Amino acid sequence: MSYLKRSLLQVIPSLLLLTVIIFALVYVAGDPVSSMLPENATSEDREILAESLGLNEPFYVQYFQYLRSMVTGDFGTSYQYQRPALELVLERLPATLTLSLMAMLIAIIISIPLGILAALKRNTFVDFLVSGISIVGKAMPNFWIGIMLILFLAVQIQIFPVSGADTPAHFVLPAFTLGVALAAEMTRLVRASVLEVIEEEYVQTARSKGQKESIVISKHVFLNSLIPVVTIVGLQFPQLIGGAIVVETVFAWPGIGRLLLTAIETSDMAIIQTIVFVIAIFTIVVNLLTDLVYRVLDPRIKYN
Amino acid sequence: MKKIKVISILMIFAIIISACGFSDPDSTSDKEGETNGYELLTIANPADITTLDPHNNNVITTSAVLVNIYNRLVARDENGEFIPELATEWEKVDDTTWEFKLNPDVTFHNGDAFTAEDVKFSLERVAKDTTLQQNSTFRQIESVNVLDDTTVQIITGEPDPQLLSRLATPAASIFPAAHFEEVGAEEFFANPVGTGPYKYSAWERDDQVELVKFADYFAGEPKWETVHFSVVPEDSTRVSELLTGGIDIAFNIPTADMERIDENDGTHVALAPIQRVIQLWLSTEEGEPTADPKVREAIELAIDNQVIIDEILLGSATPTRTHVAPGNFGADESLYDTYLYDPERAKELLAEAGYEDGVTVEISVNNYYTEMAEVVVGMLAEVGITADIELIEQSQFANRLFGEDLDEGVFVGWGNDMFDGSVLELFKSDNVTSYSNPEVDALLEEAAYNMDEEERADQYKQVQQILAEDRAVVYLFQLEGRYGVNDRINYAPRLDELYYVDEITLSE
Numbered sequence: 011m012s013y014l015k016r017s018l019l020q021v022i023p024s025l026l027l028l029t030v031i032i033f034a035l036v037y038v039a040g041d042p043v044s045s046m047l048p049e050n051a052t053s054e055d056r057e058i059l060a061e062s063l064g065l066n067e068p069f070y071v072q073y074f075q076y077l078r079s080m081v082t083g084d085f086g087t088s089y090q091y092q093r094p095a096l097e098l099v100l101e102r103l104p105a106t107l108t109l110s111l112m113a114m115l116i117a118i119i120i121s122i123p124l125g126i127l128a129a130l131k132r133n134t135f136v137d138f139l140v141s142g143i144s145i146v147g148k149a150m151p152n153f154w155i156g157i158m159l160i161l162f163l164a165v166q167i168q169i170f171p172v173s174g175a176d177t178p179a180h181f182v183l184p185a186f187t188l189g190v191a192l193a194a195e196m197t198r199l200v201r202a203s204v205l206e207v208i209e210e211e212y213v214q215t216a217r218s219k220g221q222k223e224s225i226v227i228s229k230h231v232f233l234n235s236l237i238p239v240v241t242i243v244g245l246q247f248p249q250l251i252g253g254a255i256v257v258e259t260v261f262a263w264p265g266i267g268r269l270l271l272t273a274i275e276t277s278d279m280a281i282i283q284t285i286v287f288v289i290a291i292f293t294i295v296v297n298l299l300t301d302l303v304y305r306v307l308d309p310r311i312k313y314n
Numbered sequence: 315m316k317k318i319k320v321i322s323i324l325m326i327f328a329i330i331i332s333a334c335g336f337s338d339p340d341s342t343s344d345k346e347g348e349t350n351g352y353e354l355l356t357i358a359n360p361a362d363i364t365t366l367d368p369h370n371n372n373v374i375t376t377s378a379v380l381v382n383i384y385n386r387l388v389a390r391d392e393n394g395e396f397i398p399e400l401a402t403e404w405e406k407v408d409d410t411t412w413e414f415k416l417n418p419d420v421t422f423h424n425g426d427a428f429t430a431e432d433v434k435f436s437l438e439r440v441a442k443d444t445t446l447q448q449n450s451t452f453r454q455i456e457s458v459n460v461l462d463d464t465t466v467q468i469i470t471g472e473p474d475p476q477l478l479s480r481l482a483t484p485a486a487s488i489f490p491a492a493h494f495e496e497v498g499a500e501e502f503f504a505n506p507v508g509t510g511p512y513k514y515s516a517w518e519r520d521d522q523v524e525l526v527k528f529a530d531y532f533a534g535e536p537k538w539e540t541v542h543f544s545v546v547p548e549d550s551t552r553v554s555e556l557l558t559g560g561i562d563i564a565f566n567i568p569t570a571d572m573e574r575i576d577e578n579d580g581t582h583v584a585l586a587p588i589q590r591v592i593q594l595w596l597s598t599e600e601g602e603p604t605a606d607p608k609v610r611e612a613i614e615l616a617i618d619n620q621v622i623i624d625e626i627l628l629g630s631a632t633p634t635r636t637h638v639a640p641g642n643f644g645a646d647e648s649l650y651d652t653y654l655y656d657p658e659r660a661k662e663l664l665a666e667a668g669y670e671d672g673v674t675v676e677i678s679v680n681n682y683y684t685e686m687a688e689v690v691v692g693m694l695a696e697v698g699i700t701a702d703i704e705l706i707e708q709s710q711f712a713n714r715l716f717g718e719d720l721d722e723g724v725f726v727g728w729g730n731d732m733f734d735g736s737v738l739e740l741f742k743s744d745n746v747t748s749y750s751n752p753e754v755d756a757l758l759e760e761a762a763y764n765m766d767e768e769e770r771a772d773q774y775k776q777v778q779q780i781l782a783e784d785r786a787v788v789y790l791f792q793l794e795g796r797y798g799v800n801d802r803i804n805y806a807p808r809l810d811e812l813y814y815v816d817e818i819t820l821s822e
Contacts, residue, residue, distance in 0.1 A: 043716075052745075055450035056716060062445045090364045092503075101519060157550050165554045172554045173546055175521065262546040264520035271547075272361065275708060 014298070021294050025287075029080070032286050033073050036279045076283075085287070086280030090272070095280035099266055099288055105175060106258070106265030110250045112185035114243065117193035122239075125200025126232070132205065140197060147194030152253055156187040156260035173262035184261040188253050192246055199242055203235035210234070237307055244300030248293040351802070351820045354540045357813060358552050358561040362520050362545040366506045367499075368487040369440040370447045374729075375565075377484035378812045379523055379543045384487035384508035387414055387433065388478055392808050392817075394641035394733050396478055400428065400488060400509065409473035409765050410456075416464040420532040422490040423513045430466045434458040435491030437468065448485035451732075455480075473763045475770055479643070479732045484812065511536035511816050520545055525815075536816050543813075556581055556798040563805055563818075564798035569628045575798045585630050586807035588795040589729045591637045592686060594677070594788045597722035599748045603675060604722050608667040609699075610785040613675070615660035616697040619653040619790050622689050631791040636778045637728065637737055639792045641809050644735030644761075644774030649782055653790075660697040672698040677723035679703055680711035686790075687725045715746055727793065733810075735774030736762065741786060749786035 043056050043065065060066055067075070076086065085096040128140040163183065164172040170183050207213065208231055216226045255267030266285050273281035363376040368384060371377065387401040401414040420428035440448055441455040454474045459467045470477060480486060487508065494502050506514045509532065512525035522544040527536050544561065546552040553571045556564040557578050567575065567583070575581050596604040596613065603609050619633040632639075636649035664673065675694070679687040684705055691701040704721055706714065714720050724747075730737040742758050743750040754777055761773040781787060799805045804819045 052450070053716070058444050058449075059447075092365055092367065092370060098519070153548075157548075160551060160554050165557055168558060172558055172560055173548075173551045174544070260548045260551055262521075262544070262548070262551060264518065264545075268520050268547065277713075 017298055017301075024294070025290065028287065028290050029077060029283075030073070032283045033076055036277075036282055037069060037072070085284040088273070088278050088281050090276050090278045090281075095284040098269065098281060099284045102264060102266045102269055103288065105263060106251060106254050106267060109181070109184055109188060109254055109257070109263060109265060110247065112181055113187075113189035113192065113250055113253075114247070116185055116189035117196055118243075120189070120193040121196035121200055125197045126204055126227070128197070128201040129204035129208065130227070137201075140201070144194040144197040147190050147197075150190065151256075152187050152191060153256045153260055155190055156184070156257055159183045159187060160260075173260075175263055180261075184257050184263055187260070188250065188257045191253070192250065195246070196239060196242060200235065200239055203238045204231055207231050207235045233307060237304060240300060240303050240307065244296050244303075247296045248289055251289055251292070352537050352539060354542065355538045355563075355803070355815060355818060356542040356544055356561040357563040357565070358544045358546045358555060359565050360545075360547050360549070360552065363517070363523055363543070366503045366514065366517070367446075368448075368484050369436075369443075370445075371485070372447050372731075374811050379525075380487065381484050381510070381812050382512040382525055382541070382815050383506060383510045383514055384484075384489070385420075385510050386481055386484070386486040386488065387416075388482045390482050390733065390810065392806070394809060396482060400433075404478075406765070407467065410470045412468045412470075412477055413461075414466050414468065416466065417532060418464045420509050421530055422493070422509050423507045423528055424490065424493055426490045426493055426507075428488070428490075428509055429463045430460040432488050432491045433466045434460050435494065436488045437486065439489075440485060448483075451480055451483065451485055473765050475761075475763070475765055475767070476732060476734055476736060479734050482733075483731060512538075512541055515540075537819065538815055541815050553798060556800065559800065562800045562803050563813075565795070567796050567798045569626065569630065569796065571798070572628055572630075572796065580801050582799055582801060584797045584799045584805055584807050585794045586797075587632060587639065587641075587792055587809055588807075588811050589639070589642075589731070589733075589809060590727045590793045591634060591639065591730075592631075592683065592725075592727045592790040592793065593637065594690070594790065595724040595726065595747050595749075596786055596788065597748045598750070598784075598786050599722070602722040603669070603673045606667045607785065608663045609669065609673065609675075610788070612660040612663040612667070612697060613694065613699065614785055614788045615654055615656045615663070616699065617653075617690055617693050617788065617790065618655045620655075621693075622686055623791055626685055626689060627791075627793070630794040630796055632794070633791045634789050635782050636789060637730065637787075638735050638774060638778060639730075642730060642733045642735065642737075644771040644778075646775040646778040649778055650792075657697050664698055669698070672700060674700040674702065675723050676702045676704060676721035677725055678706055678711070678714070678720040679725040680706055680708045682708065683725055683727055690725070690790075718746060718748075735771070735777070738774060738777050738781070741777075741781060747786060749784070751780065751784065751786075754780055 043060050064072070079086065083096065085094065087093065088095050088098055091098055124140050128137045131137050160172055160183065163170050171177070171180050174180055213226060213230050216230050251267070254265055255271055257263065258265045258267040259271060266288070269281060270285045272278070273285070359375050359378075361375050363379050364373055365371050365376060366380065366383075368377065368380045371380070385399045387399060388396050388404070389399040391397045400417055400420060402417050404412060404414045407413050414433070416428070416430060416433065422428060437452065437455055437458050440446055441452040443449060454470045454472065454477070456469045456471045459469065461467060468477065489502070490507055493507055511528055511531045511533070513528045515524040515526045517523045522542050525541045527539050529535055546555055546564075549566070549568045550571070552561075552564045553567055553575065555561045556575065559580065572583050575583050594613070596610045598605055604613070623629060623631045623633065632651055633653040634650050635652060635654070636646055638645045639650055640647055664670070677687060677691070687703055691703055694701045701723065715724070728737070728740070739745060739758050739762075741747055741749045741754060743755050757773045757777050761770050764770040764773065795807045795811055797805065797807050802821055804821050806817070808814070
């Protein structure tokens with residue numbers, strides 16, 4: 011428990027530093043007045059609007075105002091939507107999380123059996139095939155996979171819907187698209203990890219005791235080779251949310267990735283800041299969870 | 315017993331499959347066969363609407379949806395002519411006073427009767443609140459006076475020849491005053507109420523806006539039961555949705571897909587000119603090579619507008635030498651649907667200007683028009699002009715444009731919301747372009763307050779002629795809107811890019 015408490019306290023300076031960086035980046039990127047006004051607006055119009063929005067205050071004043079309201083849960087108001095940014099982000103967060111989790115699930119379902127198979131059939135045709143597929147899977151950009159999947163499985167053979175997020179069938183293509191790269195990465199990792207564990211002395215011991223190979227693999231090799239896999243899952247999760255920006259755009263998926271993209275195009279500072287902040291929080295939480303899962307997988311791991 | 319088991323297993327499978335939505339995509343069209351076909355219209359846009367408040371919006375794709383919920387006093391028909399909407403007639407009392415007679419038989423979606431008070435409230439809101447994005451368009455309105463329930467007078471600070479144009483923009487939408495004041499802005503726009511043919515039903519952000527028929531619409535019962543404006547940002551996905559029958563209209567389809575949509579059974583492409591004119595601004599500032607009028611003329615003569623239109627846009631644009639296209643007030647049609655191309659003369663002009671060995675010009679362009687700008691670069695190279703492109707992301711581009719921090723060449727696409735020659739004010743001395751010509755300034759200044767329509771139109775025509783001669787801007791072409799349309803409906807796209815849902819009908 012005290013470990014958890016300490017980790018949480020360590021988070022605060024990181025978050026504070028993060029707010030400075032986010033705020034500075036957006037500040038440098040320029041003000042949103044140009045995208046807010048009609049084309050025929052004069053420089054006087056721009057001045058009036060900037061004044062009304064408080065954009066003429068100096069940098070540090072704007073930053074502390076931002077920080078002060080953020081502490082009270084006010085992440086500012088979106089210029090584009092004229093609504094609280096946090097509300098907008100939280101509204102769409104579930105869609106992105108569901109998509110990311112589905113992608114993660116698909117990646118796990120594909121990679122663990124394939125990785126173990128490749129390791130056990132090391133240096134055979136099966137191994138080369140699995141490794142080859144995972145290299146291809148890693149190399150294909152996900153916007154391309156998405157568009158190809160739509161063309162073949164939604165337009166040519168109409169098995170799945172093209173886009174949207176209404177029914178479970180809508181999940182399949184986007185989640186697969188998002189999960190492919192991760193699956194490829196994890197397959198290679200599982201393979202390497204299994205190969206390493208298989209050489210360990212305790213595995214040799216188990217074998218020499220005359221235990222069945224299937225039990226050796228499932229009981230001794232599998233669980234122990236999971237630790238690096240859990241690490242990569244934890245590390246990849248924020249990246250998955252990043253990948254969701256592309257996948258959400260291709261499949262018209264109403265999540266935070268799309269929100270972020272529009273916000274960047276229109277310099278909608280409040281939304282950009284909030285989303286980066288939320289992703290940061292997620293990264294921290296997932297990292298904490300990863301540490302805790304280690305302890306479940308290997309009770310010898312202790313934190314003091 | 316065994317049989318029952320098999321059947322029940324099969325049934326469970328069937329339920330799972332149908333729950334997963336793996337059903338035949340054509341099944342929805344079967345359902346429509348049983349009724350009159352006006353159940354659901356689905357229009358897909360690349361971007362979501364940004365707001366339900368027309369006073370605080372400057373995005374056309376948002377206006378295109380909101381015009382179905384709200385009405386204005388006047389509107390424009392498909393040719394850009396003013397037509398009555400909530401006002402039945404209007405007249406200019408004097409140079410700063412306009413009187414409007416209102417339709418007495420209009421009700422809002424919530425049952426409130428439409429009166430002069432609503433007009434006063436709505437127009438004064440957008441004219442007085444400086445935080446609203448459309449405030450700058452209506453600041454000329456000093457007050458709105460209610461004479462009786464069905465008569466209002468609008469008083470402008472200065473003579474304003476563009477008042478009707480302002481009132482015809484979607485930003486001049488009328489809200490129910492009493493209801494708005496009772497619930498406040500936030501609550502009002504969470505559940506907006508207008509007088510339009512369709513009522514607001516739901517807005518799933520980044521997914522779709524749903525409108526439903528308002529049966530008591532004052533101009534007669536609307537056609538469609540439900541309208542979905544769905545959001546599909548990726549071009550190829552939008553096209554795929556159209557090809558599989560998931561949507562009726564796909565806006566802004568890529569030129570590369572036009573042929574595919576036309577050849578596909580059940581879909582076609584609809585094109586119509588829109589207000590956006592692609593143009594290259596050339597700096598006239600001392601010290602820049604483009605300050606020499608001969609260099610500017612050479613640039614115009616080096617560009618073959620039609621080749622860009624044919625190759626990049628597959629014909630979906632019209633060459634022009636003016637920004638004020640037909641359908642806009644003050645258009646000089648002699649400069650429309652024409653262009654100058656003479657690379658030999660361009661080389662001569664460069665030699666005369668002392669650039670026999672070539673000259674370098676820097677051009678800023680945003681990510682929307684990179685492809686076109688690159689073709690222009692190639693054409694300029696043919697006559698000995700080296701053009702360096704600086705590619706700038708759109709939001710940065712807008713900031714640097716207004717900060718007057720762009721290169722001597724600026725490649726832009728510019729609209730014209732007011733349908734008026736006043737768009738030429740871009741070339742007034744104190745505006746974002748470096749061009750300065752006292753004669754143009756005087757003409758634009760006079761035209762801005764000139765209540766004599768004919769004289770005003772003539773002033774804008776003179777400005778267009780001077781600009782075509784001075785070439786502080788080289789106009790390339792007026793774009794066309796590209797829509798993919800399902801064959802089951804008739805849809806004629808409009809110059810203003812707005813969707814008036816009731817103009818869309820089922821094909822026979």
